[in-house]
Amino acid sequence: MKPSVISSQYKDPVSPVIPRSRRGASPDTVPLLPPLKWAGGKRWQIPHLRPLWEPHTRRRLVEPFCGGLAVALGLRPARALLNDINPHVIAFYGWLKRGLRIDLPMRNDERLYYAHRARFNEQLAAGRAKDRETVALFYYLNRTGYNGLCRFNRKGAFNVPFGRYTTITYRRDFSSYRDAFARWEFTSRDLEKIPLERGDFIYADPPYDVEFTDYSKEGFTWEDQVRAAEWLARHRGPVVLSNQATDRIVSLYETLGFTLQYHAAPRRISCTGDRSPAREVLAIKGF
Ligand SMILES: C[S@@+](CC[C@H](N)C(=O)[O-])C[C@H]1O[C@@H](n2cnc3c(N)ncnc32)[C@H](O)[C@@H]1O
Numbered sequence: 001m002k003p004s005v006i007s008s009q010y011k012d013p014v015s016p017v018i019p020r021s022r023r024g025a026s027p028d029t030v031p032l033l034p035p036l037k038w039a040g041g042k043r044w045q046i047p048h049l050r051p052l053w054e055p056h057t058r059r060r061l062v063e064p065f066c067g068g069l070a071v072a073l074g075l076r077p078a079r080a081l082l083n084d085i086n087p088h089v090i091a092f093y094g095w096l097k098r099g100l101r102i103d104l105p106m107r108n109d110e111r112l113y114y115a116h117r118a119r120f121n122e123q124l125a126a127g128r129a130k131d132r133e134t135v136a137l138f139y140y141l142n143r144t145g146y147n148g149l150c151r152f153n154r155k156g157a158f159n160v161p162f163g164r165y166t167t168i169t170y171r172r173d174f175s176s177y178r179d180a181f182a183r184w185e186f187t188s189r190d191l192e193k194i195p196l197e198r199g200d201f202i203y204a205d206p207p208y209d210v211e212f213t214d215y216s217k218e219g220f221t222w223e224d225q226v227r228a229a230e231w232l233a234r235h236r237g238p239v240v241l242s243n244q245a246t247d248r249i250v251s252l253y254e255t256l257g258f259t260l261q262y263h264a265a266p267r268r269i270s271c272t273g274d275r276s277p278a279r280e281v282l283a284i285k286g287f
């Protein structure tokens with residue numbers, strides 16, 4: 001794939017200010033930004049999710065598809081179980097919980113990028129995916145690589161090319177995440193293996209349904225969408241599902257008895273310059 005030029009500078013979104021008085025929220029709610037660039041971040045949904053979450057802040061937040069953590073960091077639950085199939089992102093969060101400091105050289109430099117990418121792949125091949133050095137390299141590659149992509153070849157080697165940013169801000173000290181993460185558990189497993197508690201509040205944001213095909217980009221099939229929907233429908237506590245409002249997603253969640261809300265998602269400027277908003281759905285149950 002030849003990458004086309006995208007935005008020249010990545011800007012972190014503005015972090016919300018969270019009132020100290022919020023019940024059940026972590027005591028020192030210093031606003032924290034998602035530490036990685038992650039496709040499909042749902043920070044824009046926080047104003048829609050907050051009224052749903054507010055009456056339930058004493059519950060544990062469970063995210064089967066936590067990705068870049070925009071929702072957990074936006075809501076700041078005291079307790080959470082955050083899961084994603086991507087083991088690298090979960091290993092990185094595990095280190096943030098321990099108060100990660102990065103001492104690798106980090107610069108927006110093509111030679112350094114490919115040297116760090118080669119070292120990261122060496123570490124994976126040697127079975128050292130969870131080492132501090134490996135997660136630090138993962139952070140650097142995420143910041144510096146093309147569009148924040150996380151992609152591997154058939155042999156399991158990370159193969160994202162150098163990015164096209166004019167300026168990148170690198171963070172070295174992640175100790176401010178330690179307190180927020182203290183009672184957050186991170187796992188990387190199939191959603192049906194997540195040890196749910198009866199009263200958990202689930203926010204599920206699977207890969208978008210791509211209509212007229214069985215496979216989405218991330219290999220999340222229509223069958224997976226149905227399996228996730230049925231798993232969510234069986235849960236007794238409050239559930240919020242987010243997805244693209246395709247006809248079949250709408251009909252699936254309606255059939256399972258969810259209430260639907262529609263929202264226009266801000267869309268990043270695509271290669272074709274299309275700025276039209278995507279229509280998204282929040283399917284809600286158990287409130
Ligand atoms: C739309 S993103 C979630 C974004 C997240 N809500 C945020 O705000 O950053 C979907 C996530 O699902 C994960 N994923 C894909 N297939 C999965 C599976 N079978 N089980 C768990 N996670 C999966 C991907 O790695 C990706 O991080």
